[in-house]
Each structure stands twice: as C-alpha cells, then as structure tokens.
Amino acid sequence: MSFLQLQALGKRFGEHTAVAGFDLEVEQGEFIAFLGPSGCGKTTVLRMIAGFETPSAGVIRIGDEEMTRLPANRRHIGMVFQSYALFPNMSVYDNVAFGLKIAGMAKCEIDARVREMLALIDLEPLAGRYAYQMSGGQQQRVALARALAPRPRVLLLDEPLSALDARIRVALRDDIRRIQRELGITTVFVTHDQEEALSISDRVVVMHQGRADQIGSPAQIYNRPATRFVASFVGILNTFEARVVAPGESLVEMAGQRLCVPALGQRAAVAAGDSVTLALRPEAFGIQPHGADDVALDGEVLDCRFLGSVIRVQAEVAGQRIACDIFNQAGTLEPRPGERIELHFSAGDVLLLDD
Amino acid sequence: MRRRQVERMRRWPLLSWSIVLLAAGYFLLPLYATFQFSLGMQRGELSFAAYHWLFGSDRFLDSLSYSAVASLLAILAGTLLVVPTVYWVRLKLPQARGFVEFASLLPLIIPPIVVVFGYMRLYGDGSWLPLTTSDGRLDLLLVIGYVVLALPYMFRAVDTGMAAIDIVTLTEAAESLGASRWRIVVSVIFPNVRSAIVAGAFLTLSISLGEFVMASLLSRPAFGPYLVQMGQDYAYQPAALAILAFVITWACMALMQFFALRKPGQRVLPRLWAERTTKKEREVS
Ligand SMILES: Nc1ncnc2c1ncn2[C@@H]1O[C@H](COP(=O)(O)OP(=O)(O)OP(=O)(O)O)[C@@H](O)[C@H]1O
Ligand SMILES: [Mg+2]
Numbered sequence: 001m002s003f004l005q006l007q008a009l010g011k012r013f014g015e016h017t018a019v020a021g022f023d024l025e026v027e028q029g030e031f032i033a034f035l036g037p038s039g040c041g042k043t044t045v046l047r048m049i050a051g052f053e054t055p056s057a058g059v060i061r062i063g064d065e066e067m068t069r070l071p072a073n074r075r076h077i078g079m080v081f082q083s084y085a086l087f088p089n090m091s092v093y094d095n096v097a098f099g100l101k102i103a104g105m106a107k108c109e110i111d112a113r114v115r116e117m118l119a120l121i122d123l124e125p126l127a128g129r130y131a132y133q134m135s136g137g138q139q140q141r142v143a144l145a146r147a148l149a150p151r152p153r154v155l156l157l158d159e160p161l162s163a164l165d166a167r168i169r170v171a172l173r174d175d176i177r178r179i180q181r182e183l184g185i186t187t188v189f190v191t192h193d194q195e196e197a198l199s200i201s202d203r204v205v206v207m208h209q210g211r212a213d214q215i216g217s218p219a220q221i222y223n224r225p226a227t228r229f230v231a232s233f234v235g236i237l238n239t240f241e242a243r244v245v246a247p248g249e250s251l252v253e254m255a256g257q258r259l260c261v262p263a264l265g266q267r268a269a270v271a272a273g274d275s276v277t278l279a280l281r282p283e284a285f286g287i288q289p290h291g292a293d294d295v296a297l298d299g300e301v302l303d304c305r306f307l308g309s310v311i312r313v314q315a316e317v318a319g320q321r322i323a324c325d326i327f328n329q330a331g332t333l334e335p336r337p338g339e340r341i342e343l344h345f346s347a348g349d350v351l352l353l354d355d
Numbered sequence: 356m357r358r359r360q361v362e363r364m365r366r367w368p369l370l371s372w373s374i375v376l377l378a379a380g381y382f383l384l385p386l387y388a389t390f391q392f393s394l395g396m397q398r399g400e401l402s403f404a405a406y407h408w409l410f411g412s413d414r415f416l417d418s419l420s421y422s423a424v425a426s427l428l429a430i431l432a433g434t435l436l437v438v439p440t441v442y443w444v445r446l447k448l449p450q451a452r453g454f455v456e457f458a459s460l461l462p463l464i465i466p467p468i469v470v471v472f473g474y475m476r477l478y479g480d481g482s483w484l485p486l487t488t489s490d491g492r493l494d495l496l497l498v499i500g501y502v503v504l505a506l507p508y509m510f511r512a513v514d515t516g517m518a519a520i521d522i523v524t525l526t527e528a529a530e531s532l533g534a535s536r537w538r539i540v541v542s543v544i545f546p547n548v549r550s551a552i553v554a555g556a557f558l559t560l561s562i563s564l565g566e567f568v569m570a571s572l573l574s575r576p577a578f579g580p581y582l583v584q585m586g587q588d589y590a591y592q593p594a595a596l597a598i599l600a601f602v603i604t605w606a607c608m609a610l611m612q613f614f615a616l617r618k619p620g621q622r623v624l625p626r627l628w629a630e631r632t633t634k635k636e637r638e639v640s
Pocket of ligand 2: 042043044158
C-alpha cells in the first residue's frame with residue numbers, strides 16, 4: 001500500500017468545482033510534482049492534504065491513518081509557501097526551532113536539530129538574522145528548514161520558487177531535490193513551470209480543470225502525453241490533421257504523404273475516412289533521413305533561431321507553420337529563411353491525440 | 356501651476372521657513388504663555404511653586420494615579436478584546452470586516468454622555484447585572500467605558516498592524532508546525548502587531564487620562580474631574596497642570612513612535628543586541 005493516498009478527492013467552492021475525482025498514490029520517499037495552468041486546482045489539492053481546506057468528497061490517507069478530517073496542526077505535514085511566511089518577529093534560529101518547541105522537545109535536542117537543519121541549507125552564519133534582513137532565496141531556505149525540522153511525514157511546497165529570480169530558482173530547486181533525497185521525505189511540489197516539474201520529480205501529475213489528466217514519469221509525460229491537453233501544455237507541439245486510410249495497417253494520410261502510425265493500432269474504433277490529429281515534437285524532426293519508417297516533408301524555411309545546442313527552425317510545410325529543432329553539429333549548415341528544406345521524422349515518433 | 360509654486364518655494368526657502376515658523380508660533384506661543392503664567396505663582400519672581408504645590412497635593416497624585424491605573428486596565432482589556440477579534444475576523448470572517456469596523460466607530464458617533472447614561476440605566480440598581488452599587492463596581496464600569504471610548508483607535512491601530520503582515524499564511528505556517536490557535540495568537544500574532552498595540556495603547560492612555568464626562572457622572576476620583584475642579588478654584592495651578600498634561604501626551608507620542616519604528620530583533624540598546632547576535636552566530640557556526 002502506498003504511503004500517501006488521495007482517493008476521489010473533490011472540492012467545491014459554492015457552485016464552483018475546483019477539484020473533482022482526484023486520485024493519487026504516492027510512495028514513501030517519492031518526489032511528486034503537480035503541474036498545470038493557473039486555476040487548475042493544484043493549490044487546492046495541496047491545501048486539502050495539509051488540512052487547510054476540508055474536502056467536499058473523497059479520502060486522504062497517510063500510512064494507514066485516515067487524515068481527511070484531522071486538523072492541520074495534528075497532521076505532521078510540513079509546508080513551504082510561495083511567500084516564505086517566516087515569522088517576522090523571530091530570528092532564523094527561532095523560526096526553525098518553532099515547530100520543535102511546540103512538539104515539546106528538550107532544549108539541547110532542539111539546539112542540535114536546529115543546527116543540523118541550518119547546516120543542511122547552508123545558512124548557519126545567519127542564525128541570528130530576521131526575515132527582513134535576508135534575500136528571498138535565503139528566506140525560502142529558512143522556510144524549508146523550518147518545515148523539515150520537526151521531521152514531518154510529508155513535505156508540501158506550493159510554488160516555492162516563483163518569487164525568485166531565474167538563477168536562484170535553479171540553484172534552490174536542486175537543493176530542494178538534494179535535501180529531499182538525503183532525508184528520504186515524501187514530497188509534493190506544486191509548480192506551473194514545466195521545466196521545473198520535469199527536471200526534479202520522480203513523477204509528474206499534470207492537472208487540468210481540477211482533475212489529474214496524466215500521472216507519470218517526466219519521460220512518459222513528455223514522450224507519451226495521454227491527452228491533448230497534456231500534449232499541448234508540456235513542451236512545444238506541432239499538430240497535423242490527418243485522415244485514416246486503412247485502420248488495419250494503421251495507415252493515414254497527412255500533408256499529402258501516406259504513413260504508418262503505430263499509435264493508431266491502440267485506438268479501438270477507427271474507420272477509414274475518419275480524421276485524426278497527429279502531433280510531433282520539434283526535436284522529432286531532422287534534416288537527415290531517419291531509417292526504415294522515415295517520412296520526409298518538403299517545406300520552406302521561414303525563420304531560424306540559434307539556441308546553442310539546437311537550431312530552432314520555423315518552416316512552412318503543407319500550408320502550416322511548424323517548429324523543428326535541429327541538432328547543431330559541426331558541419332551542419334544553418335538553414336536560411338527562404339530556402340527549401342526537407343524535414344525528416346520517424347513515423348514511430350508520431351503522437352496520436354485524442355479528440 | 357503646481358510646478359511654478361514648487362519652484363517659487365525653492366527660490367524662496369525663506370517663504371517656506373516662515374510658514375513653518377508661523378505655524379509653530381501658533382502652537383508654541385500659547386503654550387509658552389501658559390508656561391510663563393504657571394511660573395508666576397510667587398509674586399514678582401519666576402518659580403516652579405505651582406508645580407511644587409501640585410506634587411505636594413494628595414488629590415493631584417491620587418487622581419492621577421487613579422486615572423493611570425484605570426487607563427492601564429482599559430488598555431489591557433481593550434487589547435485582549437480587540438486583538439483576537441480583529442485576528443479572527445481577518446482570518447475567518449473577512450466579509451464581516453466592514454460591520455466590525457462600523458461597530459468600532461460607534462463610540463465616535465454616540466457621545467460619551469449618552470453611553471454613560473445608557474450604562475447607568477442598563478446596569479443600575481435592580482438591573483440584571485447591577486454595576487453601580489459599590490465603588491469597585493463603578494470602577495469596573497469606568498474601565499469598561501474607557502475601553503469603549505478607545506475602541507475606534509485601538510481597532511484602527513490593530514487592524515492596520517494586521518494588514519501589514521500576511522496573517523492567513525503565517526497562521527497556516529504555524530498550524531502546519533503543530534501550533535494550536537491559542538499558541539498562534541500568543542507567539543505569532545501578538546508579537547507581530549506589538550507596535551500597533553502599543554500605538555493603540557498610548558492613544559487609549561491619552562484619551563482616558565483626561566476624560567471628564569464618564570468619570571464625573573460615575574463620580575469617580577479621576578484626573579479629568581480634578582482638572583476641571585482645579586480650573587474653577589485656582590489660578591496658577593491649572594496652567595501648570597495644562598503644561599504637565601501636555602508633557603505627558605508628548606512623552607506618550609514619542610514612546611509610540613519609538614515602538615512603532617522599532618524592528619523585531621532590535622533591542623532598546625543596539626549594542627546589547629549586536630553582542631547577542633554575534634554570540635548566537637558564533638555558537639551555531
Ligand atoms: N477560497 C476559495 N473560494 C472560492 N474559490 C476558490 C477558493 N480557492 C480557490 N478557488 C478556485 O478554485 C480554483 C482552483 O484554485 P487553485 O488555487 O487551486 O489553483 P492553482 O492551480 O493553485 O492556480 P495557480 O497556479 O494560479 O496558483 C480556481 O478557479 C479558484 O478560483
Ligand atoms: Mg496555486
């Protein structure tokens with residue numbers, strides 16, 4: 001049985017349904033990211049786990065204990081907020097010690113634990129500082145230490161990095177992951193930044209309109225998006241309208257080409273003549289033929305951006321603008337706007353989107 | 356046009372200065388005159404005889420200390436009433452804030468004389484809760500009256516103080532660390548609105564210290580009725596009293612500023628604070 005279980009969780013605010021039928025099982029020590037656009041209910045689910053909102057439906061379990069109605073202060077769940085929320089009247093030391101004092105720990109134990117936590121976030125020299133004397137990044141580290149100090153069973157972070165600038169965001173993100181691994185603490189991390197979600201989590205929950213659209217590893221989410229929403233929300237996607245030619249052989253016609261799309265085989269009810277939506281990631285394209293199931297498309301280069309390791313080419317193919325990322329290898333000629341270009345992809349990389 | 360004015364001000368610093376001096380004079384001259392007059396008790400020479408007289412008078416000291424104690428009790432009761440109320444309203448009933456604010460302003464609209472007559476009717480002899488039957492009960496009624504009089508100021512001060520911190524998130528942070536509501540109010544909310552409470556407290560003090568209507572109608576031996584009595588009976592002593600009252604008020608304002616501007620962690624003596632911090636920093640590293 002998994003450690004943190006959410007079953008059919010739902011939350012209504014008056015008429016408005018913020019979360020509906022949300023199921024999730026998290027293993028002990030796992031790092032889960034909730035990813036989704038603004039207003040999709042990420043914070044609401046997190047707050048229900050923390051006990052700040054009462055679910056309208058469903059069950060929350062941690063270990064084999066039911067938490068659904070337990071008050072927040074008896075759940076042993078650590079929380080980190082976007083706005084840091086350090087107690088302004090307390091020093092860093094006292095902030096970190098706060099939860100330990102409430103737990104009734106002995107003074108020397110508290111001292112040892114606070115030191116340990118401050119060492120973990122690398123801020124021992126700032127023990128005497130107050131929130132207004134620290135940068136946002138430092139404050140958020142302290143908030144993390146404060147949340148972790150009482151050894152909570154689950155750590156929740158609600159967009160903890162949103163208020164920080166890009167460089168600190170990446171550094172702190174890696175720190176959070178390192179500390180999470182060190183302590184082996186079960187963690188749920190909310191973000192609307194897909195790079196953040198994909199880069200640090202074991203599994204990603206993509207949320208859409210109060211539901212979990214897809215739950216899977218970052219690679220699964222990116223390479224095998226389960227719904228049209230996930231496909232379009234995570235990464236850049238080129239979509240093509242296509243017509244089914246022979247469902248038995250997974251044969252479709254797209255941009256004047258016939259190709260075999262293996263993904264079509266998994267769909268039950270398709271008949272010849274049906275229209276389907278296919279999608280390709282920019283990096284699925286190349287300028288060299290791909291091998292056995294190669295498909296070539298003719299296009300005209302519209303724009304070219306040099307991004308370092310890749311060159312992003314915008315091209316017009318069959319009357320449609322598509323984006324492709326071409327690896328920047330030595331000897332690759334940079335395409336120029338106005339040139340004709342032949343783009344290749346492998347039919348196996350084609351994603352089939354649901355309608 | 357505004358810009359022209361500003362430029363003229365800049366070209367004529369004399370003008371702005373004279374306005375300031377004029378305004379200062381408007382306030383300071385009467386004060387100076389009162390002070391001058393209060394020094395004239397002994398014919399033909401300037402002396403502090405009137406002040407001497409006051410500090411030698413039992414009634415002065417008694418009424419002042421009576422009012423001071425009543426004010427302090429009113430501050431205590433007001434704080435215990437207002438802080439949890441404002442906190443709860445902001446946390447759980449934000450839609451009720453307008454109503455609570457309106458209710459807290461009522462003492463400004465309803466004259467104290469009406470309030471005190473209301474009290475006497477409501478809590479008089481033979482009522483369900485008689486509070487006018489003994490001196491101790493009348494004292495209690497006076498303190499309650501002061502709490503009500505100071506409510507608009509106390510509420511405003513505390514409400515502004517709470518607006519400055521994100522009490523909802525702080526409360527949640529403390530809750531997730533296991534703190535009970537009571538613990539949160541005591542160790543997170545109170546300390547963070549301390550300067551607001553202090554500001555409200557000094558306002559309460561300056562209102563209730565010289566308050567006349569309630570004290571005199573409840574016939575309490577307070578400072579306000581004493582001031583009025585003195586004004587009728589003596590010449591020089593009231594002037595000295597006015598100056599003293601002024602000094603007390605200004606001392607309150609200065610203290611209020613001091614507490615309002617103090618940041619957490621700053622001690623009264625900065626040196627001590629610095630030592631404490633470095634000690635702790637050294638300890639941890
Ligand atoms: N207290 C509330 N009362 C009424 N509606 C609410 C409340 N809290 C959230 N909602 C609504 O529930 C929906 C989900 O909100 P939630 O805060 O969970 O979104 P989110 O995914 O965290 O968005 P963001 O990325 O902007 O933080 C939104 O439509 C929001 O308007
Ligand atoms: Mg949110």
